[in-house]
Amino acid sequence: MSRALTIRNILDKKHQTFAFTGLYHEIFGNPEKSGAWLIYGKDKNGKTWGTLLLSAYFSLIMGVKLLYISAEQGISASFKDAIIRAKLDPSNKNFHFKGYISLQELYVLLGKRNPPLVVVIDNITFYTDELKNGALRKLLKDFPNTLFIFLAHEERGKPYTAAATLCQKIAEIIIHVKGLMLIVSGRCPGGMLAIDEEKAALYHGQNPN
Template identity: 40%
Template sequence: MARGITAKTLLNKKFKTFVFDGIWKEVLGEQERGGIWVIYGNEKNGKTTLALLLSEYLTKFENLNYVSAEEGTGFTFQQNLSRAQIDFKNTKIKFYDYLDIEEIDKMLMKRQNARIIVLDNATAYVDDLKTAVLRRLKRDYPDVLFIIMAHMEKNEPTTAMAKLAKKLCNVYFRIEGLTAFVGGRCPGGILTINEQTAMLFHGSEIKNKKSS
């Protein structure tokens, strides 16, 4: 039987958080190092570029495993890394082809494994990552941040699992026309993604406007 806690106990709880800086602090504020984030949008709109830039930034805090389940790690994905100007010397981010849920579970059970998992994307997991499985992963690994990527239809993620992920998430990025609209339990804002000048994400020149 579930037991409640008092307000004092709740207020005294300590949480491990990401203390961001720069543009990421402006739109994300301070976030707990666990839970679910969602990145969704139509193809060729900058979704993967944003995911890669965010992933590289997050390795300042934790190791990260990027599962390129739909596209794989072939030539086109290599080009995505090149456009995003990912630092090839960064060993804190590892890239994988499709991993099934059993493999992901085994990965997460290892104490020294990465604490951030990017799943690119929900469509590739439509058969084996059901809504119940997503809830279980969130419950079983509370100290892991799951970043779920998804395609978009009528301004919402496709697949039932991705829709649930958005409902459960702390942060979401809706990508349209090389623009990321950031929302959720965060300050929010609008990020401009320029695939030709991705280095702007690493400096202070990137355009940022608060969303209305």
């Protein structure tokens, strides 16, 4: 059994965090380089687009190796269109993609030398069976130096599937995507990021000018 900590122990504890800047820092603060985030929303509201932009920030601006698992769309023509729409930089060598891989394959990949420090799983629905019976918590425990970002569908205003519901409960940061806006909450300052400022303004009944 581990010993109990004093207030001084806790205050002196060092945490590995991302040094976000600008608007990202205002909204996310300096999030830890571990744990889980959840991004959810209805179809055609900008989940993939917004997540690609966020992933570009991690990999290009923060300079960390990121793996985007496109389990739902695969490396399809529509996913290619999403990459083009997000205007991702082709010279960004920290941003890597895979289609669906099993949880077992992910374990093998993360156990290799120089693994990705951020893993995006799009969509958690495709891992519902693999992440049940405590497997989600085990994944986070087994890889304490990896940040996992899970995407989920929305049904009746909430993240869909039991795995997504659990993820919402344990996630440090929760992002609700609605009308091309990322609405950020959780253990961070919180706020809103526009995926496409003009279209988002029109959706939310504002004048883009």
